[in-house]
Amino acid sequence: MTEVVQGGGRGYEDPWPPVRGDYHVVDPLSAVAVVTLTSPMILRGCAIFGQCKTENLGIEKIVANVISNCNIRFVIICGLESKGHLPGNTLLALHKNGIDDQGRIIGSKGAIPFIQNIPPEAVRRFQDQVEVIDCIGIVDAEEIERLIDQCSRQSAPYPAEPFQVVKRRSVPAHIYAGDADMTFGSGVVMDASAWLVMQVSEGG
Numbered sequence: 001m002t003e004v005v006q007g008g009g010r011g012y013e014d015p016w017p018p019v020r021g022d023y024h025v026v027d028p029l030s031a032v033a034v035v036t037l038t039s040p041m042i043l044r045g046c047a048i049f050g051q052c053k054t055e056n057l058g059i060e061k062i063v064a065n066v067i068s069n070c071n072i073r074f075v076i077i078c079g080l081e082s083k084g085h086l087p088g089n090t091l092l093a094l095h096k097n098g099i100d101d102q103g104r105i106i107g108s109k110g111a112i113p114f115i116q117n118i119p120p121e122a123v124r125r126f127q128d129q130v131e132v133i134d135c136i137g138i139v140d141a142e143e144i145e146r147l148i149d150q151c152s153r154q155s156a157p158y159p160a161e162p163f164q165v166v167k168r169r170s171v172p173a174h175i176y177a178g179d180a181d182m183t184f185g186s187g188v189v190m191d192a193s194a195w196l197v198m199q200v201s202e203g204g
Contacts (some may be wrong), residue, residue: 012069023050031155039079055090055110067163078135
C-alpha cells in the first residue's frame with residue numbers, strides 16, 4: 001500500500017520512486033535529481049541520479065519519478081548525449097515547450113519524441129515543479145556535486161501533494177496475451193501502461 005506523507009513530512013510516495021529504471025536513490029529529501037544521459041557517474045547529495053538513453057519511455061520515467069517527490073525542485077542534465085535519440089535535448093524541450101495534441105514533445109530533435117504513458121497534467125506539473133539545468137557535456141562528478149549543493153541551499157518543497165502517475169496495484173506473476181501492449185517472443189510481453197515486462201499465461 002502506498003503511503004503519502006506531506007505537510008511537514010517526507011513529501012513523497014513511500015516506497016519511492018514508483019517507476020523502475022536505471023537509477024540510484026541517494027536521499028529522497030534532497031531537492032535535486034540528476035540525469036547523466038549516457039555517462040555512468042556516481043554522485044552524492046542528490047535525491048536520485050541515473051542514465052537516460054531514450055527520448056520517450058526514458059523521459060516518461062523521469063517525469064513520473066520526479067513529480068511523485070515534492071522535495072525535488074531541480075533536475076540537472078549532464079553527461080554525453082545519446083546520438084539520434086537526444087534525450088537531453090528532449091527533456092529540455094519538454095520542460096520548455098510541453099507536448100502537442102498528439103503527445104509529441106514540441107521542439108525536440110530526437111527521433112521519436114512522444115509521450116504516451118503519462119497525462120498532460122503530469123507534464124504541466126513537471127514544468128511547474130522543477131527548474132531544469134542544462135549541463136549536457138559535463139562529465140566531471142565533482143562539478144555536478146558542487147551544483148547539487150548550490151541548488152539544495154535555495155529550495156523548499158513544492159507546495160502540493162505528490163503527483164502519482166502510476167497507480168500502484170498488485171501484479172500477478174502471469175498476464176494474458178490480450179492484456180499486453182507489446183510482445184517480445186518466447187512468451188514475454190510488456191504492459192506499457194505500468195512499465196512491466198512479464199510472462200504470458202496460456203491458461204483461461
